[in-house]
Amino acid sequence: MTEARGAAEEVVSLEGVQKRFGSVVALDSVTLGFARGTFTAVMGPSGSGKSTLLQTAAGLERPTAGTVRVGDTDLGTLSETGLTLLRRERIGFVFQSFNLLSSLTAEQNVALPLRLAGRKPSRKDVRAVLQTVGLADRARHRPAELSGGQQQRVAIARAIITKPDVLFADEPTGALDSRTGREVLALLRSMVDTQGQTVVMVTHDPFAASHADRVVFLGDGRLVAEMKAPTAQAVAERMTALETAFETAAEA
Numbered sequence: 001m002t003e004a005r006g007a008a009e010e011v012v013s014l015e016g017v018q019k020r021f022g023s024v025v026a027l028d029s030v031t032l033g034f035a036r037g038t039f040t041a042v043m044g045p046s047g048s049g050k051s052t053l054l055q056t057a058a059g060l061e062r063p064t065a066g067t068v069r070v071g072d073t074d075l076g077t078l079s080e081t082g083l084t085l086l087r088r089e090r091i092g093f094v095f096q097s098f099n100l101l102s103s104l105t106a107e108q109n110v111a112l113p114l115r116l117a118g119r120k121p122s123r124k125d126v127r128a129v130l131q132t133v134g135l136a137d138r139a140r141h142r143p144a145e146l147s148g149g150q151q152q153r154v155a156i157a158r159a160i161i162t163k164p165d166v167l168f169a170d171e172p173t174g175a176l177d178s179r180t181g182r183e184v185l186a187l188l189r190s191m192v193d194t195q196g197q198t199v200v201m202v203t204h205d206p207f208a209a210s211h212a213d214r215v216v217f218l219g220d221g222r223l224v225a226e227m228k229a230p231t232a233q234a235v236a237e238r239m240t241a242l243e244t245a246f247e248t249a250a251e252a
């Protein structure tokens with residue numbers, strides 16, 4: 001393992017991961033790592049296992065077989081409480097639907113993970129994170145007083161307040177118009193470039209995926225392709241080919 005350290009250190013790794021829901025195999029023999037300070041997009045046809053991959057990598061779902069590691073910790077060795085603590089301290093998660101608490105202000109939402117961890121949030125830290133996402137002047141606003149893009153930026157601030165090893169984002173721009181979506185993508189990209197944050201994002205959108213360093217493509221729960229330095233056009237072409245291939249296979 002020691003030679004894996006350094007530039008290519010993997011923050012999260014999956015080895016031979018399978019996830020079944022009854023008779024449905026949502027993930028099959030997935031072996032994949034996410035290096036520190038990199039931005040990965042996860043793509044694939046509907047039902048190919050993207051969300052399941054994210055949830056399994058984040059310790060929200062336990063794999064049926066195989067191993068998920070966060071740093072050197074094998075999640076399979078952790079109790080439910082251990083897993084909850086690890087998620088709280090080392091993993092950030094952002095959803096398409098923001099999931100902010102409507103009765104709390106932006107800064108109270110951002111401070112929540114620290115409170116849940118029994119830590120007293122420092123106003124300075126909370127304001128610094130809001131500053132990072134460009135919302136220092138909206139700290140006292142409630143979600144209903146913010147635009148969709150601003151709410152998603154609060155959700156990102158809330159996810160990074162604990163300085164997680166990795167930020168998982170499931171369709172973070174799915175509910176946003178294209179301009180605010182671009183702002184959120186630029187924010188994720190700059191967190192990778194300026195803070196060395198590791199980001200893993202599920203998306204259907206080739207333009208969103210082009211902000212990543214690498215795109216991994218799933219088909220029927222398997223890892224079927226990988227693209228470095230993606231362009232929106234190259235990603236769109238690959239997706240069309242994949243969708244055709246999997247539709248043809250499903251019809252056969």
Ligand SMILES: Nc1ncnc2c1ncn2[C@@H]1O[C@H](COP(=O)(O)OP(=O)(O)OP(=O)(O)O)[C@@H](O)[C@H]1O
Binds near residue numbers: 021045
């Ligand atoms: N909790 C669950 N119970 C039963 N089946 C599930 C569950 N979660 C996912 N599945 C099934 O696992 C497969 C993969 O689902 P998943 O949501 O990971 O795909 P996806 O690529 O994220 O899809 P989409 O792009 O449509 O969101 C699908 O066949 C889905 O129906």
